[in-house]
Amino acid sequence: MPVPRRRHSPSLQGRQRAHKKLAEKRYSYCPKCQAVKLPHRMCPTCGFYKDRQYLVQVEK
């Protein structure tokens, strides 16, 4: 939150920033092909999500 400059000392600013970090990237595994995929997303490798196929492969 923006506050006037001197209201937070440099050490307080540093202490607050010590807890500010990026969250670790989350991922899960496809139960069908064990490939790494994003949670709550269709598997990009086999196209399955919740026992249903969503990605249809077109034969050439």
Ligand SMILES: [Zn+2]
């Ligand atoms: Zn898969």
